[in-house]
Amino acid sequence: MARETEFLALDDSAVRAVTGPNSRHVALIEDAFKVLVEAPGGGVSINGGARDRANAKQVIQTLADRAAKGATVTEADVRAALGEVRGGGRSTGDLMALPIGKRGAIVPKTNAQARYLETLARCELSFGVGPAGTGKTFLAAAYGANLLRRGQVDRLVITRPAVEAGEKLGFLPGDLNEKVDPYLAPIWEALNDILGAEDVQRRRDKGEIEAAPIAFMRGRTLSHAFVIVDEAQNTSRLQMKMVLTRLGEGARMVVTGDPSQVDLLNPRDSGLAHALRILRDVKGVGVLEFEATDVVRHAMVERIVRAYDADAAGKRLPADLEDTGPA
Structure with a gap:
């Protein structure tokens, strides 16, 4: 599939929120969708296949919308946005925000x-x-x-x-x-x-x-x-x-x-x-x-809950939770 580059205009505060400390947020997005995300100024560029670019763009827009509402964007927010997009969910950026958080507005993550x-x-x-x-x-x-x-x-x-x-x-x-x-x-x-x-x-x-x-x-x-x-x-x-x-x-x-x-x-x-x-x-x-x-809370908490749910239902551990690395 041909890789192309798409530019999404964002203000500086949104770019910082999307990029994250030491570019950690961008790294998560790149790893999830096999895209390359860069911040050349005035926004971010997304390079990749059409579907991966669209998914990455949705996550980035969700994070930018959270920042625009005054919410602090954390790694948990990035993981939640990734999960929503992978599951075919809608963006939460345009929904209710509670403007009372000590560290910024409280906006739903999922x-x-x-x-x-x-x-x-x-x-x-x-x-x-x-x-x-x-x-x-x-x-x-x-x-x-x-x-x-x-x-x-x-x-x-x-x-x-x-x-x-x-x-x-x-x-x-x-x-x-x-x-x-x-x-x-x-x-x-x-x-x-x-x-x-x-x-x-x-x-x-x-x-x-x-x-x-x-x-x-x-x-x-x-x-x-x-x-x-x-x-x-x-x-x-x-x-x-x-x-x-x-x-x-x-x-x-x-x-x-x-x-x-x-x-x-x-x-x-x-x-x-x-x-x-x-x-x-x-x-x-x-x-x-x-x-x-x-x-x-943490990616590990989701895996723990899913493992316990599988055990309670008498099912084997889901494939994506199994450790397939060397012993």
Whole structure:
């Protein structure tokens, strides 16, 4: 197939984002599509076959669009864009962005993440389910923080089952926050990354951000709040029904979890799987299911998840995951 060169005009900031530190981003694109990408000034040139050029151009445009929205472009973004193009997906560049990230705007990395943000915006009760590393908890926290900063809700309420402590936290030292914080570490890490640790602490002191284990939700009505129910696969059916019915006037809720990682003594009692089954078609409820291909943490995490999925399904390791090198 004849190789030709195509030039894509970009401003300097977009070129830097596409190129990456030490040209690492360009190297990933070149390796994925067997093209040569150069930055002669005023944009980038792409040399290769017609299909490879088109694919590389789509990835480059997606990265440039992310940079234009104020998002920091990382290696994970490049890998996610490559995965989307290989899978025949649409570019995420023209979709929703949350302009609140401490290090730049938060923009979906994959089509699944884009649909997830659309679900959060459209539905009063949303479910984001799937393997670790797909961004379901981070994006829920980002969306809730965005609503809080814009004054669209009065509080951000975060709850999670403390399965390891059997919901009995009295033996742990400190006040309620100190007892619960270890179980909510992923949420606090996400919020600190989004808002900054000082802003998070200030809002916690004012009661604008509140965290409590599932057991402490009983008897409450959560009005004008954005509620995140994290690690929901470890709620029982009764706990899930209880927390879902806490919704009050002007409130929205997102339930996140991985149905394959149930830590309950009886996994069949998981309230998440039960809720998904009976609520999926209820008006006002939205469900987004992530897959292993949506993992955006590290390329190795996707391979690990796919290997475990193959084992659970009784299948052999996919060919692209096998080590075919010398022993």
